[in-house]
Amino acid sequence: SQQGEEDPQALSIQEGENATMNCSYKTSINNLQWYRQNSGRGLVHLILIRSNEREKHSGRLRVTLDTSKKSSSLLITASRAADTASYFCATDAGRGNKLVFGAGTILRVKS
Amino acid sequence: NAGVTQTPKFQVLKTGQSMTLQCAQDMNHNSMYWYRQDPGMGLRLIYYSASEGTTDKGEVPNGYNVSRLNKREFSLRLESAAPSQTSVYFCASSEYGSRDTQYFGPGTRLTVL
Secondary structure, three states: OOOOEEEOOEEEEEOOOOEEEEEEOOOOOOEEEEEEEOOOOOEEEEEEEEOOOOEEEEOOEEEEEEOOOOEEEEEEOOOOHHHOEEEEEEEOOOHHHOOEEOOOEEEEEEO | OOOEEEEOOEEEEOOOOOEEEEEEEOOOOOEEEEEEEOOOOOEEEEEEEOOOOOOEEOOOOOOEEEEEOOOOEEEEEEOOOOHHHOEEEEEEEEOOOOOOOOEEOOOEEEEEO
């Protein structure tokens, strides 16, 4: 069963535009993480936000967390072609606090 | 510092054959994980090892076994491969536990005919 579900499933934008991806989850969490996966590669950790945090920044990335709505969003500003990848949210709501991943959002940035 | 390495990168098996996927990390992490990734789905946890000498089942353990050989190495074995095990397999590690940031290997693409 998937705890986190990303929305949209796919997103296509022009270089320079902002990209927003959303993640919804079902049960209480301690933290939520976002990962990026380039085609044919392993996942790379982007950012971790704890349940007592509302917003976190890392370079061009901005993550928000709304525990009352059980949702998070990842904003990538001034997107680049190199941002083309799949983006996954993961919550620590699995059995024994294991990470549970969503199905991901496929982002395509056109140059 | 190679991070997490996996071998092989690609493998084709016939139904009923066995094989072991190897994983090693050089970050001195305590916890290690095996996931599978299927099209249109996120990663699903097969097995994990919270620390050297311990292993436990994840969400989809049937048909797999694991060995935490030492702190660095965590192998995944398919005793009798089935077409349903065709997938991309990722190994990951984290310093303290599953809530911690996980570092992933490049993956093994396995096809079972």
